[in-house]
Every structure is written in C-alpha cells, then in structure tokens.
Amino acid sequence: MTDKIILGIESSCDETGVGIVRLGGDGAIELLADEVASSVEQHVRFGGVVPEVASRAHLEAMIPTMDRALDAARLSLSNVDAIAVTCGPGLAGALLVGVSAAKAYAAALDVPLYGVNHLAGHVAADTLQHGPLPSETLALLVSGGHTQLLRVDDLAGKITEIGSTIDDAAGEAYDKVARIIGLPYPGGPPIDKAAQQGDPKAIAFPRGLTGPRDAKFDFSFSGLKTAVARWVEARERDGEPVPVEDVCASFQEAVADVLTAKAVRAATELGIGTMVISGGVAANSRIKALAADRCAEAGIELRVPRPRLCTDNGAMIAALGAHLVAAGVRPSSLDLPTDPGLPVDTIYV
Ligand code: KG4
Numbered sequence: 001m002t003d004k005i006i007l008g009i010e011s012s013c014d015e016t017g018v019g020i021v022r023l024g025g026d027g028a029i030e031l032l033a034d035e036v037a038s039s040v041e042q043h044v045r046f047g048g049v050v051p052e053v054a055s056r057a058h059l060e061a062m063i064p065t066m067d068r069a070l071d072a073a074r075l076s077l078s079n080v081d082a083i084a085v086t087c088g089p090g091l092a093g094a095l096l097v098g099v100s101a102a103k104a105y106a107a108a109l110d111v112p113l114y115g116v117n118h119l120a121g122h123v124a125a126d127t128l129q130h131g132p133l134p135s136e137t138l139a140l141l142v143s144g145g146h147t148q149l150l151r152v153d154d155l156a157g158k159i160t161e162i163g164s165t166i167d168d169a170a171g172e173a174y175d176k177v178a179r180i181i182g183l184p185y186p187g188g189p190p191i192d193k194a195a196q197q198g199d200p201k202a203i204a205f206p207r208g209l210t211g212p213r214d215a216k217f218d219f220s221f222s223g224l225k226t227a228v229a230r231w232v233e234a235r236e237r238d239g240e241p242v243p244v245e246d247v248c249a250s251f252q253e254a255v256a257d258v259l260t261a262k263a264v265r266a267a268t269e270l271g272i273g274t275m276v277i278s279g280g281v282a283a284n285s286r287i288k289a290l291a292a293d294r295c296a297e298a299g300i301e302l303r304v305p306r307p308r309l310c311t312d313n314g315a316m317i318a319a320l321g322a323h324l325v326a327a328g329v330r331p332s333s334l335d336l337p338t339d340p341g342l343p344v345d346t347i348y349v
C-alpha cells in the first residue's frame, strides 16, 4: 500500500476541527495538521454550550479551518485520499454541519467517506502520540459530555462500554462547581489552578457510587456537585468567607479519586495491562498524577495524550479514519446520517 492522506472533520460540540494525517505503507500514522476553531468564548456568558450558537459558529469556521489545515500540511485538496467525519454522538445541528461539509468534499474530490464515532476518536488520538494500541486497552474517557470506561480490543473493530456516568459527566461537574464558587467557564482549568494552593483533605466531599452495592464501574457526580453547593451555601449563610482553594482541592480530589480507583479496578479485574485517559478532563493535573501513582502500583502502563490531543480536535478523527482505511473497512454511503446518540460500540457507520 502506498501512503494515503486522510482528512478528519470534527464538529460535535463547540470545536470545529480539521486534522490531516499520513497513513504510511507500513501502517504508521503521522500527524500533518491539527487546526481547531473554538466557539467557547461565545458560550461563556451562558455558562455552557448553546447548540444553535455552536452550529452557526461551525458553519462560519468550517472553510477557514480547512484552509488553515491544508496550509499547515502544505497540501491541497487534490492530495486527499479519504475523509473521516464525526457523525455522532454530539449536538444534532453541530454534527450536521461537519457531516454536510465532509459529504461535499468527498463527493467533489471523489474520495471515500468514513462516518465515525467521536468517542472512539478520543481513544484514537492517543495513537498519534504513543503509536498503536496493544490488543487490549482500558480507556477512561472524561470530557464535558462524557465519562466512560471502555474496553478497546480493536480501534477499527471492537469497543465495549463497561461503565459510564449515570448523571453528570466529570467535566460538567467541574463546570457546575466553577459556577457555584464564581470561577469562569469552562471550569476545569481555573479549578485545577486554584486547587494547587488548597488542601485536598480540608473538606470530605462524597465519592459517588463507591458503596459495596453500587455499580462498580459506573460514575455519579451530581451528588458531589450538590454537596459542594450545600457546603458553600452554609458558609455564606454563616457570614464566613468561602475558602475557594480548599473547596477546589477537595472537590478535585473526590473526582480524581473516584475516576482513577474505578479505572484501575476495571483494568485489574479484566486483566488489561494498558490504560488510556482521554477527553478534555484528562488535562487535569491531579487526575494525571493520581492515575500515574495507582497505575504504577497495579503494574498498568498509563498513556495520556498531550492536552491538545485530549480536547476535541479533527486530528483524532483523521487518526481513526486512518485506522479504518488500514483495516480495509468499507466506506460510508454518501447519504450517511448523523446520530446525536450514537452508541460507543458503533465505531463507524
Ligand atoms: O473534551 P472536551 O474539550 O469537550 C467535550 O466536552 O467533548 O472537554 C471539555 C471539558 C470541560 O468541561 C472543561 O471544564 C474540562 O474539559 N477541562 C478540565 C481541564 N481542562 C478542561 N477539567 C479538569 N481539569 C482541567 N485541567
């Protein structure tokens, strides 16, 4: 097989991403471009992503982002051999923009189109930095929209969900807690920063779903968020100042403790020797440090892609597309639908 250029388009939430990779004849995947336009600033005053605003921003950003990616890779559209696009899960209108663009490019260039799963893309992102995954990997996916434990047997073939959040996603909990204590949106980075100055043992916040009868691989963060709100309200009612750093450190410790304990337990019980953590929340300093300690203790190899590859981007979609091309998967039809609720075990459509 000769080299192939695969272009990936991502538009499932508030990031318009276009990535380009080269799939070598030996199966190696090389990152050539990773351009992202974010509409996060437009959502700040609402404290969360507004779907209609995101859709319009994708529409405006799609062609400029495509042009920037081609420039960065020093390629033109005529060099592209295949197009991969996120067709779910995500926001309905946002997905439609990326899928429509991908269909138009694929039809105009007469190249195959691959409709792919955003969540599988987050796992594929790691292969851009650390190379191919072993035959069995435990993936912990933590973002503003998702918190899942996945068993990945084959990126182009088999992914199985073994646990997920029953209420808020981990990133959503960060965003809601930030709002409660007056930090800006998105809440992950400012809480992570404030927590460095705080005491993680100052307040004993609850660890959701960690009782002996609870689902051992599922997560719950809504009780934690409520506990933080109640604690802060009580301080304010008593006219006491809120120790923001301690609240952040104690909240962050509760999240990191539950995420890493459940992920390590899952890998250990399933006999899996490699863990990948991906999604925007994987940028968190405490989650990374605690995961590193606990994985080392359990003899598990830990892989966390750099933050740029953890947050939503087009490169991860191009990478997943390259895995599908390499595996000889049949392309999608040009009437590929979007599916806002696409289950994670459907890697491509
Ligand atoms: O993967 P992502 O960019 O978008 C999706 O939700 O798909 O993740 C965004 C989420 C936000 O909730 C943000 O608060 C969180 O990732 N986040 C963090 C950190 N950086 C971003 N959470 C904790 N610590 C961080 N350092």
Ligand code: ZN
Binding pocket: 118, 122, 143, 279, 280, 311, 312
């Ligand atoms: Zn994502």
